[in-house]
Amino acid sequence: MKVEVLGPGCPKCKKLYESALEAKKELPADVDVVKVEEIGRMTQVGMWSSPGLVVDGSLVSQGRLLSSSDIVKLVRERVLT
Secondary structure, X not given: OEEEXXXXXXXXXXXXXXXXXXXHOOOOOOOEEEEEOOHHHHHHOOOOOOOEEXXXXXXXXXXXXXXXXXXXXXXHHHHHO
16 A cells, blocks of 8 residues: 655655654555655546645545544545445
8 A cells, every 4th residue: 555645845745744654653564655746646536725635545644634543544545445
């Protein structure tokens, strides 16, 4: 499973990436967390507000600074659906 934190590098984007790395500690070992700053990827998934969070190719959040527990919940919901 791949979790992408999308954003141009603003403070909120960096904080969301830190939260995603913290969330990874509570998720299965096969979860990859990556930071993506390419505008092309952001438009590809339909992101219009940063930061964005993509789980397995689907945009699950944008324009919000999620906590690590929020991210864990979103990833687990994706696994169960």
